[in-house]
Amino acid sequence: MATAATTSAAAIPTAGGGGRRQHHHPRRPGLRPRHLHRLRLPAQAAAAAAASSPSTSSSSSSSSSSSTPAEGGGRLVAELVGAFNELTGRMGDGLATSSSSRLLFRALKLALPALRDGDGGRALARALAVAASLADLQMDAEVISAGILREALDAGAISMRDVKYEIGISTAHLLHESLRLKHAPSKLDVLDDESASALRKFCLSYYDIRAVILELALKLDMMRNLDCLPRYLQRIKSLEVLKIYAPLAHAVGAGNLSLELEDLSFRYLFPHSYDHIDQWLRSQETENNLLIDSYKKQLLQALKDDDELSQIVQDISIQGRYKSRFSTMKKLVKDGRKPEEVNDILALRVILEPRCDGSSLDWGPRACHKTHEIIQAMWKEVPGRTKDYVTRPKENGYQSLHVAIDVSEPGKMRPLMEIQIRTKEMHKFAVGGEASHSLYKGGLTDPGEAKRLKAIMLAAAELAAMRLRDHPASDQGDSNCTNRAFCQLDKNGDGRISIEELTEVMEDLGAGGKDAKELMHLLDANSDGSLSSDEFEAFQRQIELMRSLDDKDDRYRKILKEKLQTIDSAGLIQVYRKQLGDKLLVS
Ligand SMILES: Nc1nc2c(ncn2[C@@H]2O[C@H](COP(=O)(O)OP(=O)(O)OP(=O)(O)O)[C@@H](O)[C@H]2O)c(=O)[nH]1
Ligand SMILES: Nc1ncnc2c1ncn2[C@@H]1O[C@H](COP(=O)(O)OP(=O)(O)OP(=O)(O)O)[C@@H](O)[C@H]1O
Numbered sequence: 001m002a003t004a005a006t007t008s009a010a011a012i013p014t015a016g017g018g019g020r021r022q023h024h025h026p027r028r029p030g031l032r033p034r035h036l037h038r039l040r041l042p043a044q045a046a047a048a049a050a051a052s053s054p055s056t057s058s059s060s061s062s063s064s065s066s067s068t069p070a071e072g073g074g075r076l077v078a079e080l081v082g083a084f085n086e087l088t089g090r091m092g093d094g095l096a097t098s099s100s101s102r103l104l105f106r107a108l109k110l111a112l113p114a115l116r117d118g119d120g121g122r123a124l125a126r127a128l129a130v131a132a133s134l135a136d137l138q139m140d141a142e143v144i145s146a147g148i149l150r151e152a153l154d155a156g157a158i159s160m161r162d163v164k165y166e167i168g169i170s171t172a173h174l175l176h177e178s179l180r181l182k183h184a185p186s187k188l189d190v191l192d193d194e195s196a197s198a199l200r201k202f203c204l205s206y207y208d209i210r211a212v213i214l215e216l217a218l219k220l221d222m223m224r225n226l227d228c229l230p231r232y233l234q235r236i237k238s239l240e241v242l243k244i245y246a247p248l249a250h251a252v253g254a255g256n257l258s259l260e261l262e263d264l265s266f267r268y269l270f271p272h273s274y275d276h277i278d279q280w281l282r283s284q285e286t287e288n289n290l291l292i293d294s295y296k297k298q299l300l301q302a303l304k305d306d307d308e309l310s311q312i313v314q315d316i317s318i319q320g321r322y323k324s325r326f327s328t329m330k331k332l333v334k335d336g337r338k339p340e341e342v343n344d345i346l347a348l349r350v351i352l353e354p355r356c357d358g359s360s361l362d363w364g365p366r367a368c369h370k371t372h373e374i375i376q377a378m379w380k381e382v383p384g385r386t387k388d389y390v391t392r393p394k395e396n397g398y399q400s401l402h403v404a405i406d407v408s409e410p411g412k413m414r415p416l417m418e419i420q421i422r423t424k425e426m427h428k429f430a431v432g433g434e435a436s437h438s439l440y441k442g443g444l445t446d447p448g449e450a451k452r453l454k455a456i457m458l459a460a461a462e463l464a465a466m467r468l469r470d471h472p473a474s475d476q477g478d479s480n481c482t483n484r485a486f487c488q489l490d491k492n493g494d495g496r497i498s499i500e501e502l503t504e505v506m507e508d509l510g511a512g513g514k515d516a517k518e519l520m521h522l523l524d525a526n527s528d529g530s531l532s533s534d535e536f537e538a539f540q541r542q543i544e545l546m547r548s549l550d551d552k553d554d555r556y557r558k559i560l561k562e563k564l565q566t567i568d569s570a571g572l573i574q575v576y577r578k579q580l581g582d583k584l585l586v587s
């Protein structure tokens with residue numbers, strides 16, 4: 001499937017199976033891609049671009065009066081290269097193989113002209129934001145490309161046929177799946193808990209799991225732009241997200257994406273309650289965090305001072321946390337409790353490491369129960385709220401002993417505190433096993449199902465890796481490529497971007513050969529008629545500078561980097577990432 005790197009520029013086929021430029025984008029007069037309005041091109045370029053910029057077009061010297069080909073064409077290429085660099089940078093070295101780079105470059109070339117004028121000029125930024133989310137989740141180039149193209153597809157600016165022939169069958173398949181998924185909620189008459197749970201399981205079982213992740217990134221984009229919809233639609237969409245997509249994000253291990261989905265949907269669904277919870281939790285946050293710290297120390301000391309416990313455990317650690325707005329809100333919405341009735345606003349977790357005394361005796365359960373007794377002697381346990389999953393594990397194998405504690409003092413009401421007591425081994429299972437936190441939060445508590453999904457994810461990653469892996473024999477042209485964008489433009493791999501190569505990409509972007517000549521003229525510092533990698537890098541530096549200055553359209557750059565760091569290493573996304581990375585390394 002890889003393109004032969006030594007083919008001459010004029011005869012290069014697209015790796016999507018031929019049919020190149022069946023779809024030609026007519027040049028749009030007066031187009032002004034947004035990212036590029038502050039671009040300063042090197043030396044002569046800066047002057048020429050300024051002279052031809054629409055705001056100073058009266059002094060235009062080198063172009064015809066109505067259009068600004070050098071600037072317009074240059075901007076298109078700059079936008080293409082900037083987006084490409086951004087995404088491959090986010091993907092990480094292991095995933096950005098040459099096959100992946102080629103795929104991504106083609107997708108951007110197809111999407112850019114189709115999107116740049118859409119949605120009041122925001123369509124392109126939105127498509128790139130979706131792509132950035134997917135790259136941050138370490139999805140492969142097929143998924144990222146599908147993310148870029150979906151917006152163009154929805155807008156009717158490209159067709160599925162374009163994707164199939166110009167990009168490839170796998171990306172088209174992903175898009176097809178994501179469109180089926182888009183309509184999945186309409187299968188339900190009522191969006192109650194039971195039907196939402198059934199629909200989530202259906203999505204995970206019967207759709208390509210990479211399409212599910214793509215759909216999640218698209219939902220995040222939708223939620224971030226919900227203001228532009230009428231109020232009733234905002235609520236319908238928010239409810240769908242809350243019931244279906246946020247738990248799905250939890251289930252696949254994209255925990256922080258889920259948190260953002262929950263956050264946004266809560267705000268739209270229950271703005272007043274949201275403010276109320278926010279205020280209530282915020283007003284006591286400092287005090288409660290201090291309390292948690294102090295209880296943690298007190299409890300640790302009491303446990304260490306106990307003779308029996310000291311004999312059977314070799315290590316004790318305690319974690320504490322204050323509940324988040326969204327998690328609190330979710331509990332309230334789930335069963336109509338008041339904030340004061342949520343029993344884990346304050347929370348501690350005791351993790352015990354039993355001694356190995358050489359015998360086959362497991363001291364774990366005794367250590368948990370002894371810890372429980374010590375807690376009962378220190379604080380007031382709320383009757384009827386204790387759950388002993390140590391003696392009777394949950395169906396998914398989860399083990400832990402939970403107690404609710406009332407820490408109020410005379411004249412001072414306080415929220416309830418949950419204490420979870422478990423051994424190190426039980427904890428490991430609760431974090432990474434089939435009772436993993438992500439599956440629990442995603443409502444997937446059936447261990448058989450968890451195992452099956454993991455197997456599906458592994459298989460999907462293996463298949464994608466087969467398509468995207470580098471094949472040394474056919475990839476010689478860019479196997480030692482240090483500048484990925486340059487290599488995409490230098491199609492014949494001779495180390496220079498010729499005018500033919502530049503013209504080809506400009507035509508794909510909807511600009512003409514004249515634009516290519518003018519751009520070459522601007523960038524070709526030593527006037528030898530082609531671009532060296534140094535000359536191209538100078539152009540790239542300008543692009544970077546411009547992008548870092550452009551805060552208005554820069555939304556997709558800053559979003560998920562830290563937010564999408566995932567919570568537990570056993571989530572399906574993590575399984576996929578690891579398998580894909582491992583397989584891509586095997587050449
Ligand atoms: N990882 C993991 N954590 C779990 C699981 N089940 C429960 N937990 C944790 O234990 C906490 C309390 O769970 P339960 O004691 O079953 O209480 P609950 O009925 O869900 O919640 P309340 O109605 O608030 O008492 C949850 O909030 C989780 O933090 C599980 O299957 N896996
Ligand atoms: N008792 C506890 N002590 C310390 N950390 C906890 C405790 N309970 C939950 N956590 C951690 O706090 C983080 C947020 O959990 P959160 O309170 O949103 O959900 P949860 O308690 O796991 O589930 P639920 O929605 O059923 O309350 C998770 O990392 C979780 O492991």
Ligand SMILES: [Ca+2]
Nearest residue numbers: 490494496498
């Ligand atoms: Ca070349």
Ligand SMILES: [Ca+2]
Nearest residue numbers: 524528530531
């Ligand atoms: Ca040159």
